[in-house]
Amino acid sequence: MTTSTAPQPANMTDPALAHAWTVLEAVPDPEIPVVSIRELGILRDVRRAADGALEVVITPTYSGCPAMSQIAEDIGLALTTAQLTPYRVATVLAPAWTTDWITADAREKLRAYGIAPPTGNCGAAASSAAPQEKVLRFVPRALPAPSCPRCGSAHTERLAQFGSTACKALYRCLDCREPFDYFKPY
Ligand SMILES: [Zn+2]
Structure with missing residues (x-):
């Protein structure tokens, strides 16, 4: 038993x-x-x-x-x-990796580490698209600017398309003035 x-x-x-x-x-x-x-x-x-x-x-x-x-x-x-x-x-390359697969816990860890996690419900549009369209997703998406991972301000500006790695963009907070990496939605 x-x-x-x-x-x-x-x-x-x-x-x-x-x-x-x-x-x-x-x-x-x-x-x-x-x-x-x-x-x-x-x-x-x-x-x-x-x-x-x-x-x-x-x-x-x-x-x-x-x-x-x-x-x-x-x-x-x-x-x-x-x-x-x-x-x-x-x-395995298909289905292609997306930032939507990053767990909620990991997003909080990224923020605590000083990296703004991907913003937006970025997977909704992509996952409803035909699978063959996924290979075209290197086209930048129009998404709101990320919040500062240090002070939470939404008042941020992009300094560079690529941060410390190609996966990230470099932003700066206009309130606390700190630069930070943004993990780009993909
Ligand atoms: Zn800030």
């Missing part, structure tokens, strides 16, 4: 997969170490391949971001340390 009748996801019946999820949830983003690759929506799946290896599915963020090889390396190190081998990392 069991005490739980709740259905479980198929992969949670495999202890190694559950362990791998736990290990990988702790892998930080190499560029923004206060958030994990899971929280950013980069880690998509962990599954058992037909040959028995663990298969970790990741989706790159912006194509211009050079961090993906570092992320694959970090995943490998985490799994090897946890003796979860053999494994391989599969990069």
